Amino acid sequence: MSQIATSTTTTFSEIAGKVTEGSRIGRDEARWLWSNASDEELRSLAAMVRGRFHAPATCTYMVMRIINYTNVCVAQCDYCAFYKLPSQDGGYVLSQEDVFAKLDELLALGGDLAAFNGGFNPHLPLSYYCELFAAIRARYGDGLEFYALTIAEFMYLADHAKLSYSEAAARLKDAGVRWITGGGSEILTEEFRARHSKFKYTVAQYFEAQRAIVEAGLKTTATMVIGFDESLEERLEHLERTRQFQDETGGLASFLCWTFKPYFTQIGGIEITTAEYLRHLALCRIYLDNIPRIRTSVLTQNEQALGGLNYGADDFDLPIEDEVTQKAGATISLDFERILNYARELGYTPTYRHVSLGQPPWVEV
Template identity: 80%
Template sequence: MNTAELTFEQIHQTIAQGGRISRDEARWLWQNASIAELCDLAMQVRGRFHTPHSCTYMIMRIINYTNVCVAQCDYCAFYRLPGQEGGYVMKQEEVYTKLDELLALGGDLVSFNGGFNPHLPLDYYCNLFRNIRDRYGDRLEFYALTIAEFMYLADHAKLDYATTAQRFKDAGVRWITGGGSEILTEDFRKRHSKFKYTVAQYFEAQRAIIDAGLRTTATMVIGFDETLEERLEHLERTRQFQDETHGLASFLCWTYKPYFTQIGGIEIGNGEYLRHLALSRIFLDNIPRIRTSVLTRNERALEGLAYGADDFDLPIEDEVTQKAGATISLDFDSILNVAKELGFTPEYRHVATAPQPSTR
């Protein structure tokens, strides 16, 4: 495609007719479209799935059950190496206390996120999740692992991904999220997380999770040193994977928090985040739910509802991002009022009883 011949009117017509933009057109939009133009296109694609002024939210908690990890990602301020001072593993009773606190605050979703802990066998996780399902039933739902952790556990147990996914399913797990993706290019992973798995392995594991009948999501983190081309490659890989599997329930993009990390840096501004969120909504035309990140953008994340997002969560804890500088507010009414002031009507989304979102 000769991008020099592209115009906003041409791309606008494609979107208005229900069409799909190419990677070249996405690049052109990032480089040439105004934020108002991006917003207009993003809201058109949003309208294929959601009514104009609707949005949903959840109250959730991220439980970091261990901080011992051998991945050594240079953007993480949370991990401790095995044997290093400050390393921990939570007891199950501690986990239950956190779950009870979440329920008392009106939430019903918990996400588990730890790391690559070589001292925790697969049975530790299966027993934990089985006990949570037995104890709480459908009163709450849990995102059991990130895909990155899932892959490490499968490798550590010397099992293939299909067998590992079935083990978790038998333990009562219903969700394994797309966490650990960051930027899905091989060059990015070589620069920043060389002990994590390759992009090809990531999608191989996610496909096995879907094939096992488990639910999963797409995630992305921006604001490191990634290039525009790397961002576009991530979006293109995600869209292609969704075309093939129809297994991604949502897409969540958040921003890198640079404080106290090895690589440091300066956090990107909200304008760049909103611009990327809009471009993601335009490009990912086969993922119904696009989520904006209150965890890393605070109440300003709600502006993303006018840039194509339709969903967000109100977190009460996440040590990983808090260690890197994230702040969390429990003033839920104040945050929800931001959405209302922007013209949206937020409705609580109960993950525990919600059906799998359907694709086009």
């Protein structure tokens, strides 16, 4: 007997009625929409939910850099083309001077946000991170913001330092950290993690760490990666867990979904189509009715990602570097105006969304 419950709502008009009146849809309705709704119908519902948070024909963007401070990692996820084991040649750790050079270049290109993403490096103590982040805060003040680590890295760091998640969050906060993002989530089901990242943390541990981050007064986000071998049910479980966490904490500032780049990875495979990605974005916007900002991924979809603005997204970033996805086949363009023009051609007015708290040094006053 199938474990999938049969929905009592089987028509688009019934689901649309719930969304129109502000009622929440469940997994059955989401499953029905994915399997039966047309692109136009998904766009219409996604636009309706988007309109509760953002004015029509508007969107925001950031210029940012993902700084891969180390490529040494013991997690051994089969979807990663980036990591080196501690015993392999080619491993590296960036010095503070290396990081500053990357941040200076980011500022010169008009960006004000950096995100740090590396791996589970057993040779890096907590002091490396605290000293680095404190030095960044001292050097750049509020004129630049940074996402310090992903949740997955934060968890490894806490365990490696023999600290509770709360204690680790407090130490990083004291070092000037304000954000720890939702990276490392991929697909939040235990089955997915058993298949592809058995040395990573469980879903329950992931949310335990994220709750500690929120309770410490730090900001965080939600992320999702699709296009592996995950089922529709696994995608829906991820969305359900994310929505429930937001109900309980209100701590998620945004949700970003991107697509798996399979090139040069152990798992391999073929990229999903942009059409599938856009449909999934719409489903995310409809389902995640308690997260204000839904972000589309220029990093993995290039200018095609701007089509996501018609599928419920309202925000995107223009990345200048991310070795992790570039190693797996992502390409990055610094022709920002060309990319922004795609948004304009779709009828949107893109506005820069500054993340830094202070006046960015490149803005004339």
